[in-house]
Amino acid sequence: MVVDHPATLVGIGDLTATPVLLAIGCFILIGALDARGIPGAILIGMGAVTAIGILLGVAPFEGIVSAPPSMAPTFLAMDVGAALELAMISVVLAFLFVDIFDTAGTLIGVSHRAGLLDAQGNLPRMNRAFIADSTATIAGAAMGTSPVTSYMESASGVRAGGRTGLTALVTAGLFLCCVFLAPVAATIQNYATAPALLFVACVMARGISEFDWDDVTDYVPGIITVLTMPLTFSIANGIGFGLIAYAAFKLLGGHRDQVSIPLLIVCGLFVAKFVWLGG
Secondary structure: OEEEEOOOEEEEOOOOOHHHHHHHHHHHHHHHHHHOOOOOHHHHHHHHHHHHHHHHOOOOOOOOOOOOOOOOOOOOOOOHHHHOOHHHHHHHHHHHHHHHHHHHHHHHHHHHHHOOOOOOOOOOOHHHHHHHHHHHHHHHHHHOOOOOOOOOOHHHHHHOOOOOHHHHHHHHHHHHHHOOOHHHHHHOOHHHHHHHHHHHHHHHHHHHHHOOOOOHHHHHHHHHHHHHHHHHOOHHHHHHHHHHHHHHHHHHOOOHHHOOHHHHHHHHHHHHHHHHHOO
16 A cells, blocks of 8 residues: 655555555454454454455465474574674664564553553563563574564553453463464465554554643653654654653753653663664
């Protein structure tokens, strides 16, 4: 639906293309099923559109079961010495910032949608969540996978009713099964997954209504955060620009009591990141 454009960067795509029509249909189907309170609306929508795509020949059926690939090429294939070189410090710091603040933003966003935040908007025992995330990240890197971290897609599970650790355990078990069911996952195309993510984004946008719209020092930094994340393709960048704007607006707007020392330290780190490491 949205494509590259040489003059305006983005523009509308070919709305008559079969994948685009399937994506639109999938989004409408998910919304309709969810409005009727049908459990698993997102999965049903994705499954139905995937099946239609196979029948129309848009997506080839890759099969059901296959043997998992060997881990030998990537297992523990790390050059720790090279990572400790002076030239790699900026890279390590960049990944550290991205991982910490992407995880923080995801945890708060998903927990807010699940109703798990306390009265002050904090996530209880968040340190345990960070330990679990960092442990998974290290273990995944040792095995040569892409980053094993928290993802905003977890909001789809919350939307389906998931509220406890049992949801995560079931998800982990299903991912383990997917090691042997890779052909099924390969059959599911972007026209089925993109509408699901768009629907989750719409659900998560509900938090915008809780901005204090009577206080410009509150809602402007919030809007900056919301806009910067997609435009820079980074949750961490969005949080960084939002925090810097929040501190600046509060300090210059006469609300210095709402700016803590830890907030100023974090803002300083973000400024240093943007100046020396880029986005």
